[in-house]
Amino acid sequence: MTQINSVSFMRSLCMGRIEEDVVLPFPTLSEDERETLRGVVDSLRSLLEPRAEDFRKWDVEGELPSDFIEELKAFGLFGLVIPESAGGLGFGSGAYSRALQEIAKFDASVAVTVGAHSSIGMRGLLLFGSEAQKEKFYPRLATGEMIAAFCLTEPGAGSDAAAIKTTAVRNEQGWLLNGNKLWITNGGIADFFTVFAKTGAEDGRGKISAFIVTRDMPGVSVGPHEDKMGIRASSTTTVHFDNVQIPADNLLGEEHKGFKIAMQILNSGRTGLGGGSIGAMKRIIELASKQAKERKQFGKAISEFGLIKQKVGQMVVDCYTTEATVSMVASLSDRNFDDYAIEAAISKVYASECLWRTVDEGLQTAAGNGFMREYPYERVMRDARINRIFEGTNEILRLFIALSAMDDVGSQLKELATSLQGVFTDPIKGFGVLSEYALRRARLVTGLRRDAGAFTKLAPELSGAAVVFQQATSNLAIATDRILRKHGKNIIGKQFASKRLADIMIDLFVLACTLSRVNSAVQSKGAEKSATELQILEAFAGQAKVRIQTNLNAIDDNSDEAIKAIADHTFEAERFTWDTI
Numbered sequence: 168m169t170q171i172n173s174v175s176f177m178r179s180l181c182m183g184r185i186e187e188d189v190v191l192p193f194p195t196l197s198e199d200e201r202e203t204l205r206g207v208v209d210s211l212r213s214l215l216e217p218r219a220e221d222f223r224k225w226d227v228e229g230e231l232p233s234d235f236i237e238e239l240k241a242f243g244l245f246g247l248v249i250p251e252s253a254g255g256l257g258f259g260s261g262a263y264s265r266a267l268q269e270i271a272k273f274d275a276s277v278a279v280t281v282g283a284h285s286s287i288g289m290r291g292l293l294l295f296g297s298e299a300q301k302e303k304f305y306p307r308l309a310t311g312e313m314i315a316a317f318c319l320t321e322p323g324a325g326s327d328a329a330a331i332k333t334t335a336v337r338n339e340q341g342w343l344l345n346g347n348k349l350w351i352t353n354g355g356i357a358d359f360f361t362v363f364a365k366t367g368a369e370d371g372r373g374k375i376s377a378f379i380v381t382r383d384m385p386g387v388s389v390g391p392h393e394d395k396m397g398i399r400a401s402s403t404t405t406v407h408f409d410n411v412q413i414p415a416d417n418l419l420g421e422e423h424k425g426f427k428i429a430m431q432i433l434n435s436g437r438t439g440l441g442g443g444s445i446g447a448m449k450r451i452i453e454l455a456s457k458q459a460k461e462r463k464q465f466g467k468a469i470s471e472f473g474l475i476k477q478k479v480g481q482m483v484v485d486c487y488t489t490e491a492t493v494s495m496v497a498s499l500s501d502r503n504f505d506d507y508a509i510e511a512a513i514s515k516v517y518a519s520e521c522l523w524r525t526v527d528e529g530l531q532t533a534a535g536n537g538f539m540r541e542y543p544y545e546r547v548m549r550d551a552r553i554n555r556i557f558e559g560t561n562e563i564l565r566l567f568i569a570l571s572a573m574d575d576v577g578s579q580l581k582e583l584a585t586s587l588q589g590v591f592t593d594p595i596k597g598f599g600v601l602s603e604y605a606l607r608r609a610r611l612v613t614g615l616r617r618d619a620g621a622f623t624k625l626a627p628e629l630s631g632a633a634v635v636f637q638q639a640t641s642n643l644a645i646a647t648d649r650i651l652r653k654h655g656k657n658i659i660g661k662q663f664a665s666k667r668l669a670d671i672m673i674d675l676f677v678l679a680c681t682l683s684r685v686n687s688a689v690q691s692k693g694a695e696k697s698a699t700e701l702q703i704l705e706a707f708a709g710q711a712k713v714r715i716q717t718n719l720n721a722i723d724d725n726s727d728e729a730i731k732a733i734a735d736h737t738f739e740a741e742r743f744t745w746d747t748i
């Protein structure tokens with residue numbers, strides 16, 4: 168039986184505990200996986216490298232031609248995560264993410280097409296499918312005979328997925344499905360749809376359930392390709408269900424568990440998006456560093472100027488730390504950790520924002536050339552933008568990261584408060600009304616102290632960054648505590664405060680993953696051969712330290728109310744209300 172690990176590094180960290188065995192040593196792929204992956208990466212290069220001009224053309228045309236999609240199928244790209252016994256490559260999250268990285272180096276539309284299939288389209292089947300469902304669909308999904316799509320979003324339900332209106336009403340043959348889905352990746356080319364619909368009430372007020380729907384069912388139709396800013400050649404369409412009769416066997420997982428299923432699918436597929444972001448970053452770093460050496464201004468290569476070094480150096484820090492984080496999340500999944508939702512959300516937010524910064528600075532390095540369509544920067548920039556939007560916007564994910572942590576700390580304090588009842592003369596009703604004295608006690612008992620937790624297994628060369636981490640861990644505990652005390656259960660509406668906490672948590676998790684990666688490098692190659700990696704760690708730790716302190720200071724000293732009032736003023740007027748004439 169597979170052993171489930173139930174510790175969450177970030178949840179523990181919010182309680183002031185550093186679970187170093189979760190992040191040390193840095194994960195590596197198995198020799199078997201590496202062997203297969205090397206072959207896949209080499210053949211991917213030979214398949215995709217010669218198509219550079221085609222990718223440019225297909226971006227303009229806004230579609231991947233069907234004969235190219237057939238080539239992707241023949242290559243086995245739709246079977247990456249399907250077990251070998253069912254005709255797939257059986258990749259775990261780490262190997263899958265690395266394969267997507269390679270595709271994304273060449274073209275984001277191809278990466279999104281393959282990624283939407285494996286990360287979300289068929290992942291429900293992988294995670295929740297019955298044996299019979301797997302037996303029926305795996306072989307066709309592995310060959311790409313069926314391409315998969317994930318159908319959650321609707322016109323009235325984007326971030327608020329629980330507001331979907333699509334319904335599935337139980338009848339003698341199974342379920343009758345009605346509704347409309349919006350912006351579905353692979354919509355135009357898919358035959359297998361994971362569809363979320365409300366069940367249990369015809370008026371749409373039921374609970375969400377998940378279904379497998381196939382294109383051949385009467386009543387399934389799709390709209391035209393959307394004309395998009397980026398990933399233009401990937402297929403994005405509406406998908407419509409008009410009295411679609413679904414067999415009873417096509418319910419995915421348990422009835423009414425659809426919301427949780429959707430969230431777990433997104434969670435489990437996050438390393439696909441992470442891998443894609445890393446691939447695009449590596450490409451931009453290659454382009455920009457060559458460009459900086461070739462371009463001469465003021466009699467010198469621009470690579471000699473400090474401000475250009477700053478950009479390229481930062482791109483590398485961003486890419487290395489993202490790769491450390493995404494690899495760690497993939498390994499949490501591959502090692503059967505059952506609760507890594509916070510860590511996975513952090514990796515999505517971090518990867519998509521590092522990618523955006525890298526593309527922006529890469530384009531700035533190429534300057535005028537970067538702005539020209541003849542060069543790849545502008546397309547990579549258009550393609551990169553979607554990552555901050557789909558699979559959960561970064562705003563929603565930041566709220567999720569922060570509120571999960573505060574919920575944990577809050578309930579621990581609440582539990583403690585209950586257990587302490589009667590000890591004090593003043594009865595304590597909950598963390599919101601804990602007295603100062605009780606809070607101090609609570610901190611002692613729960614370990615929310617300045618000296619809580621430390622790394623013990625890191626190489627001595629990493630001690631500077633480790634101290635930053637440990638200090639910031641106690642700052643995190645202080646921040647969580649201070650925010651909870653300030654806002655109590657009103658925290659849900661305090662999004663500025665939540666964002667600050669999320670940003671501290673993001674910096675901390677990325678720092679932990681980077682410490683782990685550099686530690687493994689130092690231990691295997693020695694400090695001298697790991698000099699640049701130690702500098703990457705030094706740079707990131709220094710930057711994280713400043714950001715964390717700034718976020719901490721801003722909990723009590725900020726201009727949040729002014730910003731909110733300015734926004735409200737503008738919503739009222741629906742315009743900028745000043746002019747100089």
Ligand SMILES: Cc1cc2nc3c(=O)[nH]c(=O)nc-3n(C[C@H](O)[C@H](O)[C@H](O)COP(=O)(O)OP(=O)(O)OC[C@H]3O[C@@H](n4cnc5c(N)ncnc54)[C@H](O)[C@@H]3O)c2cc1C
Nearest residue numbers: 317318319320325326350351352556557558559560562563
């Ligand atoms: C190219 C593309 C491909 C896509 N592919 C798929 C797919 O395959 N399957 C699928 O189901 N969906 C897909 N989507 C939909 C995508 O997941 C949604 O666009 C996304 O979830 C955001 O929803 P929305 O666009 O309706 O934005 P909204 O939810 O309307 O959000 C608008 C803004 O408000 C913010 N916001 C919303 N609620 C809150 C809140 N409570 N607090 C603070 N800020 C908030 C958001 O962060 C955002 O900045 C795709 C979208 C695109 C553009």
